[in-house]
Each structure stands twice: as C-alpha cells, then as structure tokens.
C-alpha cells in the first residue's frame with residue numbers, strides 16, 4: 116500500500132507546489148497588515164496568470180512574463196486602493212466586484228491562447244547545495260520562482276519586524292490616528308502596501324501559469340487559490356511565517372490527496388481532491404475558536420492546551436477594513 | 443521656546459469649539475489650561491500640535507508665524523502632545539511604540555533605542571519593560587512611555603491633555619515630579635485639566651477656558667475660589683451622601699473566581715443590599731472591572747456562585763441578569779455603551795423596541811424629552827460621537843431603567859467636571875433612594891468617600907477591605923489601594 120511513497124519526494128513536491136500560494140499569501144498579509152483587505156485576490160491571480168502566459172509565449176521571455184504579471188497585480192490592487200483608501204468606498208464590495216471582473220476579463224482576453232504551447236520555468240538546481248543529502252533535494256532542486264517564494268518568506272518577516280518601513284506599516288495597520296499623530300501618512304502607507312501586496316499576488320499568477328501548473332486554459336487550475344490565500348492570512352494570524360506555513364500545510368494536504376487516491380482506489384477520486392478545502396476551513400475554525408471565552412477557560416485548566424492556544428490566538432490588525440475618518 | 447496664540451478660532455459647523463482664544467506659553471513654566479468639559483481645551487491643544495487645523499487665528503513660535511498642516515510639522519518645531527485618549531499601538535511592544543515616529547535608519551539598531559529608553563526611564567523614575575505589549579500596560583504607564591518618546595525625539599514643548607485621568611496617585615506623583623524636572627530644565631509644559639487640584643499642585647500659571655473663550659488667568663499662588671468662579675461662574679456645592687435605608691439583598695457573590703482584566707478576580711464573597719451605594723476603590727484594573735462584569739452576567743465565574751435578589755444566576759447570560767433588574771454601564775462610553783454613527787434619536791428608537799418599523803418622529807420627540815430632563819447639550823439628530831464626554835455620560839444615564847434592582851457603573855464620572863459629577867450623583871442618589879443598589883468604581887478616592895455607604899478596596903484581584911467611609915479616610919484608603927495595609 117505504501118509503495119511509491121517517498122518522504123523526500125513529498126517534501127520536495129510540497130515546497131514546489133506551495134510556491135504560488137506562498138507568494139499570494141505573503142502579498143495579502145502585507146496588505147492586511149496595513150489595514151486593507153484586498154478581496155480581489157482570486158480574480159487577480161487568474162488575470163495575471165493569463166497575462167504572464169501570453170506575454171511569455173509571445174516574447175519568449177519568462178522574465179517578461181513575470182514582470183507583466185506583477186504589473187497586472189499591482190494595477191488591480193491600485194484600483195482597490197483608489198476606491199477604498201482614497202474614495203472611502205467599502206473594501207469588501209470593491210474587492211468582490213473586482214475579483215469577478217478580472218476573472219471574466221482573463222477568460223475573455225486569453226481565449227485564443229488557450230491550450231497553446233508556452234515556455235516553462237524549468238528546474239534549476241543550485242550548484243553545490245543541491246548535492247547535500249536530504250536538504251539538497253527538498254530545498255535546492257527547484258525552479259527559480261520556487262526559490263523566490265522561499266526567500267520571500269524570510270524577507271517578509273525581516274521587512275515587517277526589523278526595518279523602519281515595516282514598523283511604520285504595522286503602526287498604520289494598528290491605529291491610523293496614532294500613526295498620523297506621529298508624522299506618518301496613513302493613506303500613503305496603505306496605498307503603497309496595497310499596490311506592493313498586489314504585485315506579489317500577480318507574481319503568484321505567473322508562478323502558476325509558467326511554473327507549477329504551466330499553460331493557460333479555462334479553467335487554468337489556479338482558480339480558488341486566491342480564496343485559500345485569504346483564509347491562510349487569517350490562519351497565519353497576519354504573521355508572514357505562520358501564513359506561509361499554512362500554505363505549505365495546504366500544499367501537503369493536496370499532495371497527500373494524490374497518494375490517498377492510489378492507496379484507496381475504492382473511494383471516488385473527487386473526495387480526495389476536494390478534501391483539503393474543508394480541512395483548511397476546519398483548521399481556520401479551530402484557530403478562530405481559541406479566541407472564545409469557553410476555549411480560554413478550558414485552556415486554563417490544561418497547561419498543555421494553554422500553550423497551544425496562546426500560540427494560536429492572534430488578533431487581526433486593529434484598523435483592518437476601516438476607513439479613516441476626516442473632518 | 444515661547445509660543446503665542448492669537449485669536450484662535452475653530453468652528454465645527456455651528457459649534458464654536460474655540461472662539462477667539464489668546465494665550466502665551468513661556469519656557470521653564472508649567473502652564474495650566476483649566477476648564478470644564480466642552481470648554482474647548484482639547485481642541486485648542488490639538489491645533490497647537492498640528493492634529494487639527496484651525497479655522498482662523500495666528501500661532502507664533504519665538505515670534506515667527508507658523509501654520510501647522512499636520513502633527514509632523516508641529517513636531518519639527520519641537521511640539522509634542524500626549525492626547526486625552528492615548529494615541530499608541532496597543533498590540534505592539536513598548537520598544538516598538540517608543541521607536542515609531544522617531545528618526546531612524548532603514549534597519550534600525552533596536553539595542554540603541556532600548557538603551558535610550560532605559561536611560562530616560564531611569565532619569566524620570568519610570569519602570570517600563572521594552573518587550574511588553576502596550577495592551578498590558580496601565581494608562582499611567584502608557585503615558586510614561588509617550589512622555590519618554592517625546593523626550594527622546596527632542597521635544598521642547600510638551601502638552602498633556604487630562605493626564606491625571608485614570609492613573610493612580612502614585613503614578614501621578616511620578617508624573618508631576620518628571621514634569622517639574624522638565625520645566626526647570628527649560629521645557630515648556632502645558633497641563634490640560636478640568637481638575638482644580640492638579641493645576642494647583644503643579645502649575646505656575648493658569649489660563650481658564652469657558653465655552654471656547656478665555657474666562658480668566660492667574661499666577662501662583664492661586665485662589666481656589668477665584669479659579670472656580672472663572673470655570674463655572676459660581677462655586678458649585680460638593681456632592682452629598684444622604685445615607686440610605688438598606689433593604690432586601692440585591693447581590694450576593696459567593697466565593698467567586700473569574701478570569702479577565704489584568705488580574706482576574708479571586709475568592710470574592712460580597713453581599714450588597716438594595717438602597718446601598720457601594721464604591722469600588724483600587725488601582726485601575728485590580729479586579730473592579732471583572733467584579734462588575736461578573737455581577738452583570740457578562741463574565742462567567744470559573745468558580746463560586748452569583749445570586750441576584752436571592753435567585754441563583756450562576757452561568758446565566760447578561761440578558762437574564764437584565765430581566766432580573768440588573769443594569770450595567772461600562773467605562774468605555776463610545777466602545778461599549780453607545781453606538782458611534784447613530785444619532786441620539788436612533789439610540790432612543792433602539793431602546794423602545796416596540797414595533798418592527800421605526801417610528802422616527804416618536805423617537806425624536808422622546809429624544810427631545812430625554813435631552814431636556816437630563817440636560818444633554820445636543821440635538822436629537824446629533825451623532826453620539828460628536829457629544830462631549832459629559833454629555834455622553836448624561837445621555838447614557840438617561841437610558842438607565844427607571845427602577846433597577848442593581849445598578850453597576852464603571853467609572854461613571856470619569857472625565858467629568860465637578861458640576862457634572864455633582865449632577866450625576868444627584869440623579870444616582872435619587873435612584874438609590876428608590877430602592878436600587880448601586881455599585882460603582884472610581885479612581886477618585888474623594889468621590890468614593892463622599893458618596894458611598896460602603897467601600898470595597900481591590901488589590902491584585904482580591905477584595906482586601908470592606909469598610910464604611912466614616913471608619914476610614916483618604917490617606918488610609920490610598921495606602922490600602924497601593925497594597926500597603
């Protein structure tokens with residue numbers, strides 16, 4: 116029953132498969148840390164996946180594909196910023212409309228390129244390091260976008276918690292009025308990180324169509340991952356490393372579902388394909404429930420649970436989703 | 443640095459928050475700005491700190507005209523303000539709050555800031571742990587942190603808006619001696635307060651505001667009577683305790699333990715009878731907040747039992763407590779008591795709850811009635827957040843049920859001037875005479891001694907004293923509150 120199961124292969128597949136989700140999750144984490152919910156994620160990923168594929172096919176340059184996808188993501192996010200930060204409209208409504216529009220736009224504009232051949236960002240083992248036992252195969256035998264996703268996790272943490280810009284970003288997310296009183300321009304910060312986060316989300320689209328799920332069609336295969344990324348930000352308690360771990364967990368569930376299919380041939384394949392989604396919802400519910408009074412009381416009686424819930428309980432940025440009042 | 447304000451106006455629609463104010467602030471001086479709630483003190487200071495833009499008028503800093511468009515511009519002139527509601531970042535650590543807004547490199551050396559903070563704390567007599575999240579600090583500690591931050595940034599003009607509200611008398615002493623030291627070092631210190639005793643202890647000079655205008659000024663030594671007259675026009679009588687006939691049992695907590703707040707609540711056994719006014723004394727967050735919420739059915743005890751009117755209510759929800767005649771009024775008026783964004787009339791409409799469709803005309807006339815009988819300075823259509831603190835409190839009081847069994851009030855007079863305090867207690871006294879038990883918390887020992895029939899002293903989540911006011915005095919209570927029994 117366990118034949119063909121290789122821990123190293125699974126780990127390597129998880130790292131590679133999670134790459135686009137990691138990028139999108141980090142992008143949205145940055146945006147939400149500034150207090151803005153960019154709900155247009157799912158459509159943005161589809162649109163930028165299409166743009167990246169088409170540009171890379173026509174120009175023959177992968178780099179051009181990635182650059183264009185980041186630009187597309189940044190543009191959609193700029194719309195969110197314009198409408199919700201500058202004009203004070205509802206972040207949720209703006210994001211929701213945009214997610215539907217961008218997805219349909221992607222299918223419409225990309226229809227003639229569906230199922231055509233396109234370039235693929237192939238494996239590029241890191242010299243020397245890829246020769247290491249165990250870690251070499253798991254971490255250093257991937258394509259460039261996958262390395263990028265791993266570096267981004269560390270960079271995002273460093274940026275948020277160790278630079279003055281990161282501090283300013285977190286300040287705005289927690290209390291816009293206080294940030295203003297300290298000479299920070301909250302609106303500017305929000306716009307900048309909505310756009311920057313959007314660029315990362317755009318890159319995630321390219322990582323799908325040029326790397327982990329290469330090609331373009333309707334559906335492309337990246338649909339739904341934007342919603343997962345939004346959930347992972349909450350699961351990750353707005354912490355970039357925890358959110359990325361959530362993305363790896365989700366990728367692990369997906370990889371395992373393939374193995375389960377071969378181990379339990381009697382169970383319909385769809386069960387395993389769909390299983391990661393409700394599992395993520397379950398985990399999300401657990402990580403939210405630990406905020407409740409009952410959970411806290413239970414935890415007080417069991418020291419082990421207490422440690423667990425302390426780790427899980429994290430409140431969202433205090434100004435998340437709020438608009439700034441002006442007089 | 444000498445600052446001169448000339449004919450400052452700030453209008454919010456029809457409201458003239460500042461109506462032509464002239465003021466001179468000198469270095470090496472602690473300047474008091476005194477005035478009752480709504481006099482326009484905060485507005486004037488926010489204009490000086492660049493947080494609010496003036497409608498008209500001139501500001502001169504060392505004879506040079508300035509016009510601050512935002513707080514950053516005022517800061518660059520060395521002006522810093524501690525706002526009435528602390529403007530900080532509760533989830534971030536002390537060190538991060540200290541750093542935010544300061545000049546620093548792209549990836550700052552945290553240990554440098556840590557050293558600077560530690561040095562300032564030593565100098566000022568503060569005790570702040572750099573890695574604690576600011577949510578866990580008391581109001582007084584948050585204030586100390588803000589002060590240290592302004593000093594680190596080199597501010598020479600420090601404005602403190604109602605800094606003594608919600609801090610212990612010990613913290614007040616630390617704060618005042620720090621401010622004295624700063625002013626003798628050449629800084630310009632401005633203390634905004636509605637409390638006479640603060641101004642009298644600390645300030646060298648005082649300007650009194652009334653209804654957006656300067657109603658007078660004085661220099662040390664002050665005459666209390668003269669200052670009161672500038673504030674109110676006449677001296678208000680102090681609130682008086684009538685002494686009520688205790689009636690049937692209203693509340694009985696039996697060995698209650700509960701979580702929440704800073705300390706939780708431990709081993710609490712207390713009986714309160716109808717007609718009694720019980721004051722809860724203690725440092726902010728020593729268990730009074732949890733006590734009130736347990737008695738209101740908002741927090742469930744982990745151990746012990748809660749009885750209301752001799753009925754066991756342990757584990758029941760707030761709604762069940764309400765139907766038993768328990769009413770609770772939290773300290774955070776805008777967060778927990780009122781709904782920002784709704785008007786006075788809409789608040790009245792919610793309370794009616796009689797029919798599905800809102801009868802807005804009826805609730806407007808009802809609102810008008812309440813506004814008149816509780817002397818709220820507002821119109822039915824005013825949004826509640828535009829009301830001053832005293833008026834929000836009056837409005838909340840007008841929402842209390844007419845004949846409650848148990849009234850739980852958290853800091854009911856916080857931030858109110860003497861006249862409003864007296865007014866509030868006249869109302870509450872009448873409610874107690876009608877047979878309600880009143881339990882309230884307050885950080886003002888004098889207030890507790892004056893209006894209570896009984897005083898419970900909280901320390902670290904426990905009740906360490908249960909005394910009658912005639913058997914104690916302010917000094918004894920002050921010691922008990924600080925844990926030095």
Ligand SMILES: Nc1ncnc2c1ncn2[C@@H]1O[C@H](COP(=O)(O)OP(=O)(O)O)[C@@H](O)[C@H]1O
Nearest residue numbers: 454459478479480481482483484485828829830
């Ligand atoms: N943002 C605002 N919008 C409308 N009215 C305001 C605003 N801020 C203050 N006011 C009004 O201006 C007056 C003065 O308020 P304030 O300066 O806060 O008084 P104080 O600090 O002396 O208690 C009050 O009547 C208050 O309701």
Ligand SMILES: [Mg+2]
Nearest residue numbers: 483484485526
């Ligand atoms: Mg004020």
